[in-house]
Amino acid sequence: MEKDKQITDNSRTYIFDKPQNVKIVLTFFFSLLVILFVADFFIHKHGHFPWEDWHSFYAVFGFVACVMVIFIAKLLRLFTKRDERYYD
Amino acid sequence: MINHILTAGFPPGLIFIIGSLFIPLLKGKFKSALMLSLPLLAFITLLRVPEGNHWVIRFMEYDLVFGHVDRLSLPFGYIFIIISFIAVIFALKVEDDLQHVSGFIYAGSALGVTFAGDLLTLYIFWEFMAVASTFLILARRTNESQSAAFRYILIHVIGGLFLLAGIILYINDTGSMTIVNMSLSSLSTWLIFIGIAVNAAIPPLHPWLKDAYPEATVTGAVFLSAFTTKSAVYVMARIFPGAELLIWLGAFMTILPVFYAEIENDIRRVLGYSLINQVGFMMCGVGIGTQLAINGTVAHAFSHILYKALLFMAAGSVLHVTGKIKCTEIGGLYRTMPLTCIFCLIGAASISAFPLFSGFVSKSLIISAAGEGHMAAIWLMLQFASAGVIAHAGIKVPYFTFFSHDSGIRAKEPPLNMLIAMGIAAFLCVFIGIYPQPLYNILPYPVEYIPYTSAHVVGQLQLLTFGILAFYLLLKSGYYPAEIRAINIDTDWFYRKPIRVLNFVISRIFNGLNSYLDQIIVKDFTRAVNRFALEPITNLTRFILYPILSNLDRKEKYEQSISSSFRNGTSPVGIYAAFAGLFIVVLYMFL
Numbered sequence: 001m002e003k004d005k006q007i008t009d010n011s012r013t014y015i016f017d018k019p020q021n022v023k024i025v026l027t028f029f030f031s032l033l034v035i036l037f038v039a040d041f042f043i044h045k046h047g048h049f050p051w052e053d054w055h056s057f058y059a060v061f062g063f064v065a066c067v068m069v070i071f072i073a074k075l076l077r078l079f080t081k082r083d084e085r086y087y088d
Numbered sequence: 089m090i091n092h093i094l095t096a097g098f099p100p101g102l103i104f105i106i107g108s109l110f111i112p113l114l115k116g117k118f119k120s121a122l123m124l125s126l127p128l129l130a131f132i133t134l135l136r137v138p139e140g141n142h143w144v145i146r147f148m149e150y151d152l153v154f155g156h157v158d159r160l161s162l163p164f165g166y167i168f169i170i171i172s173f174i175a176v177i178f179a180l181k182v183e184d185d186l187q188h189v190s191g192f193i194y195a196g197s198a199l200g201v202t203f204a205g206d207l208l209t210l211y212i213f214w215e216f217m218a219v220a221s222t223f224l225i226l227a228r229r230t231n232e233s234q235s236a237a238f239r240y241i242l243i244h245v246i247g248g249l250f251l252l253a254g255i256i257l258y259i260n261d262t263g264s265m266t267i268v269n270m271s272l273s274s275l276s277t278w279l280i281f282i283g284i285a286v287n288a289a290i291p292p293l294h295p296w297l298k299d300a301y302p303e304a305t306v307t308g309a310v311f312l313s314a315f316t317t318k319s320a321v322y323v324m325a326r327i328f329p330g331a332e333l334l335i336w337l338g339a340f341m342t343i344l345p346v347f348y349a350e351i352e353n354d355i356r357r358v359l360g361y362s363l364i365n366q367v368g369f370m371m372c373g374v375g376i377g378t379q380l381a382i383n384g385t386v387a388h389a390f391s392h393i394l395y396k397a398l399l400f401m402a403a404g405s406v407l408h409v410t411g412k413i414k415c416t417e418i419g420g421l422y423r424t425m426p427l428t429c430i431f432c433l434i435g436a437a438s439i440s441a442f443p444l445f446s447g448f449v450s451k452s453l454i455i456s457a458a459g460e461g462h463m464a465a466i467w468l469m470l471q472f473a474s475a476g477v478i479a480h481a482g483i484k485v486p487y488f489t490f491f492s493h494d495s496g497i498r499a500k501e502p503p504l505n506m507l508i509a510m511g512i513a514a515f516l517c518v519f520i521g522i523y524p525q526p527l528y529n530i531l532p533y534p535v536e537y538i539p540y541t542s543a544h545v546v547g548q549l550q551l552l553t554f555g556i557l558a559f560y561l562l563l564k565s566g567y568y569p570a571e572i573r574a575i576n577i578d579t580d581w582f583y584r585k586p587i588r589v590l591n592f593v594i595s596r597i598f599n600g601l602n603s604y605l606d607q608i609i610v611k612d613f614t615r616a617v618n619r620f621a622l623e624p625i626t627n628l629t630r631f632i633l634y635p636i637l638s639n640l641d642r643k644e645k646y647e648q649s650i651s652s653s654f655r656n657g658t659s660p661v662g663i664y665a666a667f668a669g670l671f672i673v674v675l676y677m678f679l
Contacts, residue, residue: 014423016491033557036550043542048459049467052547062551065475066558073350074569080576081351087575087584 033059092143092155099143099154099203100130100165101213104172104196111192112185120180123188127173130199134165141205150265153205159532160386164202164322166530167390168195170516171314171397178401178509179307190223191311198315202322206265207255210323214251214287218244221316224308225300236303239584243286243296251283270327281328288320289364290337290371291344295580298348298360302413306404309356313363313400314393321370321389330377338372339469341365346476351569351576353414355403355489359396362439362481365473366392372470373454376461379533384453386531391446391520395438398513399485402432405502405510406489412497415571420494425501429490431510438517440482440552441474446517448548449524449539456537471551478555488571625667626654 015021037056045053098106107126114122139162142155157165172195179191197220200213218241225237257276259265270277282293289297301312328334342365349361366388373385405428406421407413422429434445441447451474458467501507520527528535562568577585620627629650630637637643 012423016422029553029556029560032549033553036546036553039546040550043546045543047543048456048462049464056550058547058550059554061471062475062478063554063558065472065551066479066555067562068472069346069476069479070350070558070562070568073347074567076347077351077569077576080348080578081572081574082577084573084575086577 096137096142097129097133099200100134100169101196101198101200101203102154103130103133104192104199105216108189108192108196111188123176123180123192124173126192127169127176131166131169131173134162134169144205147208150208151206152209154200154209155203156205156267157203159530160326160382161202161322163386163390163530163532164318165199167393168198168202168315168318171195171393172311174397174509174513175307175310175314177512178310178404178506180505181503182305182307184227184305186223187227187305187308190220190227191308194220194224194311194315198319201319205267207258207267208265210267211248211252211255215248217316217319218248221312224311225304227308228303228305230303233303236300239580240296240300243293247283247286247293249283250279250286254279254281254283267326269329272328272331272333281331284320284323284327285337287316288324288367288371289317289341291341291364292579294341294345294364295578297364298345298352298357298578299580301360301363302354302356306408309400309404310397313359313396317363317367318370318389318393321367321374321385324371325374325382325385329374329382331375334371334375335463335466336375338368338370338375339466339473341368341371342473343368343469343476346473346480348576348578349480350476350484353416353571353573353575355413355415355418355485356400356407358480358485359399359403362399362477362485363396365477365481366396366439368473369451369454369470372466373457376454376457376463378457378461380453380460380537381457383528383531383533383535383537384450384455384457387450387453387524387527388447390527391438391450391517394513394516394520395435395446398431398435398510398517399439399481401506401510401513402428402435403485403489405506406499408502408506409499410497414573415488415492416573418489418495418497419492420490421497421499422490423494424498425490427501427507428510429486431507431514432486432490434514434517436482436486438521440478441548442521442552443540443545443548444518444521446520448521449527450520452539452544452548453537475551475555478552479559482552483556483559623651623654626651628667629654 016025037059040056040059047053051057097103104126107122107129110122111119134157137155137157139157139159141153142157143153145152145154172192175191175195179187182188194217197213197216201210201217204210204213222237222241222244225233225240227233254276255265257274258270258280261274261276270280272278272281286293286296297317301309304312324334345361345364345368349358349365352358352361370385370388370392373381373388375381403413406418406425409425410418410421412418438445438447441451455467455470455474458470524539528537559568630647633650637646640646
């Protein structure tokens, strides 16, 4: 690790430093969500469980599961968080 | 054994272990050549060996089998050798023979466990694995790594003792050492089960993993991520397929680490938790135990080893070039490390099971097996955990490392050998994802599963992308748990914190006892013996005459006269003669 490698170089801008590039990625992402929602109308489903055949079941499940994961993790942190030197 | 060595060469595990001993003797290109050729040699050996038992040694009345080759052990053998080759390339420039040798002995022992046909051989390699892997943590040479390594070996020695006790009881019960399917019906099989569960990091026996792996060296963590847990998966699949307990333990194991990973600051620790989560899927598959589930377990272990090593290599590269790996200290590294960033994204896409990446074609076998068994609760738990994977390993790891806030660090890409190693692993992740047939062909049972159906692809993409949407919205609205410099207590609290209290109590008890005994034995008793020994005959006479003297009126006067007469040698000759006689009688009585 040489020092000169790590000097902040503000003179250069990189791909996501430009807001329009971030916008392109987000537009692509949101269109993908819409496409997946629409595509769900046209596919033939034969799941193991009845709920697998509901419209956009996986989308709702994925969204709710991720929200739950993050909120339960926040809750868990209330009980488990300790200082970095707790065990020292 | 000798015959087999002459015809087929050494067993793959021994090629690694014996070959590694020559590493310190060589320098420069010769050393690199040896290190790269050992996995190639082992792979060629494995390709040439037909299914069946090979390298058998007669030991007392038992057969020690070093090469039990079948369709369950072969895929694990292949992937262990492939990942050793990749890890060796990644570690090629490390100038530390300790790490090279222990890495090879560790990998070789994992191969030894995989191809062991009897319980004793399995146990020996199992312990070798524990010891060799400890050196990969010690080799970091920091205070944290020393104490983490100490806790690591302690846990594995205890786990190993459970396994050993179980094996001895089992041999005692059945008279056989051969590894066969067992059921959890006796003490011996329970002990074996617990011993394996320690290495598989099944909660609550899991915290050694997230404790030790992030403290290992940059390259050591790549080795560690592959062997201990996956060899335990293999042994579970070999001995306890269809154990119903494992279905629930596995499903629970996929979910618990997800929450911890979400609030963990150290990226390599996030990967440790995510490793436990992925092994949970495999344990669940072993528990379900159907052909589809066992195929899924083996396939998932295969692809998991590749993408998990890839993620550990990417995180290790960041640690190597910046010296930092905590979310609070890094960020925005895509600017100067684009290749590492892309490799990390491929690893993240594979672990999240995006279509066209390896996790997609392997994890779905296990989840389908849960579906075919109509296990609704298990199926929902596994899908929940899959969504949890996108939240921590799929997004959090690459996002907080390479994007997020700009930490201002402008570190260069890691050395070429590290990039090549990551490149090979990334290529295999994508290759398996696009063209899973070669992987399906080596699985234990014939595969009829088709991963790429429109319903599966769209369903999986919905699960993942709407999961990402949740992450994005919560991050934007400030609900996402902030990156903070903190640790989270886990079940290791029970041996890390109370052990200090226990230590204190024990030290008080034993130190107190020590000083008390010191007072009595060393000081008082010795002094008494000294005093007695200075004038033995006088004291002895006083002792013998005590019943008479104590009844006399002028006791002190008599005592003084006895002392002085002995000191001056003026006592009657008869007394000496009487004592000499008494002495002879005593000798005669005792000898």
